[in-house]
Amino acid sequence: MPNPMPWETADAGTLRWARWANLAPYVLLAVLAGFSPLLTDSTGETLVVVGLCLLAAVWVLCLYTLRPAWRVRPVLMAVFFVGFLAILLALVVIAPWFGFLTPAGYYFAFGILRWPWRIPGVAAVAVAAGIAQASGIPFSGAEIGWHAAIILINAVPMCAFAWIDWNNDQEGEARRRANEELSEANRQLEATLTENAVLHERLLTQAREAGVHDERQRMAGEIHDTLAQGLTGIITQLQAAEQAATEPERWRRHLSAATDLARESLREARRSVHALRPEPLRDARLADALAGVARSWSARHGIPVEVTTTGTERPMSQDAELALLRTAQEALANVATHSGARRVGLTLSYLDGSVALDVRDDGCGFDPAEPPVSAGGYGLVAMRQRIEGLAGTLQVESEPLAGTAISAAVPA
Structure with a gap:
């Protein structure tokens, strides 16, 4: 053009x-x-x-x-x-x-x-x-040189000016193209920013939905680990008290255990609602908290519990400590409800890359393909969700009449 x-x-x-x-x-x-x-x-x-x-x-x-x-x-x-x-x-x-x-x-x-x-x-x-x-000037002889000189005097500056003018035109065109490219880049950037804003809003929505889902899962686990377990224990103690109606000593012991269990469950429920650390972990390390839970459980049910800690103890995240504590509580609750065990072993192991919790009993056992239904069948599911939510693993080993072993491990 x-x-x-x-x-x-x-x-x-x-x-x-x-x-x-x-x-x-x-x-x-x-x-x-x-x-x-x-x-x-x-x-x-x-x-x-x-x-x-x-x-x-x-x-x-x-x-x-x-x-x-x-x-x-x-x-x-x-x-x-x-x-x-x-x-x-x-x-x-x-x-x-x-x-x-x-x-x-x-x-x-x-x-x-x-x-x-x-x-x-x-x-x-x-x-x-x-x-x-x-x-x-005559156009002959030496005068021809004057004609040529006059023509050059006119042509050289005008041609130089024409070149400068063309060069300025080229620079102006380059600036115009650069401005157009910059404007196009700005339009594309605005479109990208708009698209990113939409994607960001979508991601925020998905994150909120995922957070709501995770919080629901957490609250379901908390309710199960506090209210459901506590109510199950209370029912068990009240049933035992009913059976011991003719024996005042046993009746009072089971009624007292039910009352204590109700108070403890109420405290745990309140703390779960406020998203605080569970009572056993507030002022104690995980090993001590597990020992305290085991003592309380053993006192209520009359089943001895041996608590062992191996490896070098080291700090863990609150989520990991809570997951292992809840796993121990659920496993002990299942022992009291289903196994009829005479002894329980609880081992906390600090390994190189993980921390493991093993709960074993010598009770009646069960077929892992058909686990016993308790509290709506949520017990093993809650344990597995808690542990796997921390990139850990949960294994359940059991055979009829051969006891049960539950092993949970989370990254250190």
Whole structure:
């Protein structure tokens, strides 16, 4: 695409100047044609000059002024410029004062010629200007050098200016393209930011939903580990008290155990609601907390529990300690409810990469494919969810009449 005229993308003031500039060739032609009768030597020469002026005016009017859409068509503009240049050269040769028409030639050369044809066009107009300026010097012998020098004096600066103007046009076009690319990049960035905001909101929604789900799972486990276990123990003690109705000593012991268990379950329920550490872990290490739970359970059910700790004890996360403590409580609750065991062993092992808890009993055992149903069947499920939620593992080994072993391990 040819370079647009500078005023075609300019402001209103520049556009007004451009309209006057488009009238300049007609004004120059009219003024120069009006002075021609005074400056020519014969009527015939005057008629030729005036005729060429009329031809130039019609040429500019038909191919340029009346056809602004043609100004972006390089072939038509090249034809127009060559024709105007031919008329200009003819006028300059006949009447040197038509050198004053060369500004119109420069005007068209800079405005309508594409690069690199602008340089030859500007040089041709400079030749016309040089011919007019050197008209008083004879064109023979050594004087030819003066003609060449005058033409060069006109052509060199004008061609240099044409190159600078083209270079400025290229830099302006590069800036324009850079601005367009920057604008496009900004639009894409805005679109990306909008999309990211939508995705962020979606992720937040999913995170909230996942958090609600996890909290529900946690509360389900807490309720099971506190209220469900406590109520199961209370029922067991009350049933035992009912069976010992004729034995006051046993009856009072079971009733007292049920009362203590109810109070403990109530405290645990309140702490679970407030998301605090369970009572056994508030002021004790995990090993001590397990020992305390085992002592309380053994006192209630009359079953001895042997608690062992191996390895070097080290700090753990509260979630890991809570998971292992709840696993021990659930396993002991299952022993009291189902196994009929006479002894229970509880081992806490600090290994290199994990901490493991093993609970074993010598009770009746069961088939792992069909575990006993307790508290709605949630016991083993709750243990497994707690442990696997910490990237740990839970294994249950049991056989009928051969006891049960539960092993839970969490990363250290």
